[in-house]
Amino acid sequence: MPLVETEAIVLRTHRLGEADKIVSLLTRQLGRLRAVAKGALSRRSRFGSALEPLSYIRLWIYDREGRDLQRLGSAEVVESFFEMQKDYRMQVAAQYLAEVTERFLPDREVNERAFRLLMAVLRALKHFGEVNRPLLFFDYWLLRLGGFLPDLSCCMKCRKSFAGQAGFYVESSESLLCSACRSGGSGTQLSAQALALIDEFRSARIEEWLRMKKAPAGSRELRLFLEQVIEAHLERKLVTRRLLAEEG
Ligand SMILES: [Zn+2]
Missing domain, CATH: 1.20.1440.120 (Recombination protein O, C-terminal domain)
Incomplete structure (x- = not known):
């Protein structure tokens, strides 16, 4: 399962169970896709504020080809559109x-x-x-x-x-x-x-x-x-x- 680095814009997120999020992304290198961000809702999430809607982020993704849902390794904010x-x-x-x-x-x-x-x-x-x-x-x-x-x-x-x-x-x-x-x-x-x-x-x-x-x-x-x-x-x-x- 290759770990791929790409840039992306967060389109939407929604809750998955107690602690996870499903993130809908437009990535630059892989196109539009959805991925699970494990633990994104926990207090000390490694995703920080990177998964706010419309954030421009850099991320690492486990690309499971042929699967509907990918898995996010980590993500960091490049540019935020939160304030506006x-x-x-x-x-x-x-x-x-x-x-x-x-x-x-x-x-x-x-x-x-x-x-x-x-x-x-x-x-x-x-x-x-x-x-x-x-x-x-x-x-x-x-x-x-x-x-x-x-x-x-x-x-x-x-x-x-x-x-x-x-x-x-x-x-x-x-x-x-x-x-x-x-x-x-x-x-x-x-x-x-x-x-x-x-x-x-x-x-x-x-x-x-x-x-x-x-x-x-x-x-x-x-x-x-x-x-x-x-x-x-x-x-x-x-x-x-x-x-x-x-x-x-
Ligand atoms: Zn006419």
Whole structure:
């Protein structure tokens, strides 16, 4: 049973019996996996505070190939995202990132770009204290990396370009229609402004984009649509999406 060193982001933990924890992790070298942390709940646990949700950690893991549950040898914190989660809205945003990552990325599939994306978005939340644009950036890039981003440049039916025009979508759809193709005035509007935002961040690093200006109009609108695309793709409702919506 080889002991493997890797970096990871803690997605979620839950209690296992009296003293242990099951930890859901996105690791850099082994992909997403779950592992048991023996004794993690005991007072003098060797894991210390390394297993807090969204901690960026270095860990040693007994990789039992073919097994559903691995075993954690030890772990240490590289960067903590604990403080920022004292703000409830930040906590919900962080939990959203964890929930989507856990549902979206397949087990044991190494995905360096998704790992770096999650790290960058966590740091953006921490340093800029803003929720909308970091989550929008995350949704967009996760869908794009996974190959599930719909064509947002034109109507899915008539293929007419949106250039300066609004798009429309209905509940659980994964793409946009133009105003002529939507039936009987139905659907939620995604403004031209929101669609134009994509060009703003598509070729920028997240912190460059966030430094540009304070929450541009349309970012929330676009985020809500991409969240819906993610839910439609996962074929399930996200618990944290509802919590985010309650927070406005
Ligand atoms: Zn059309």
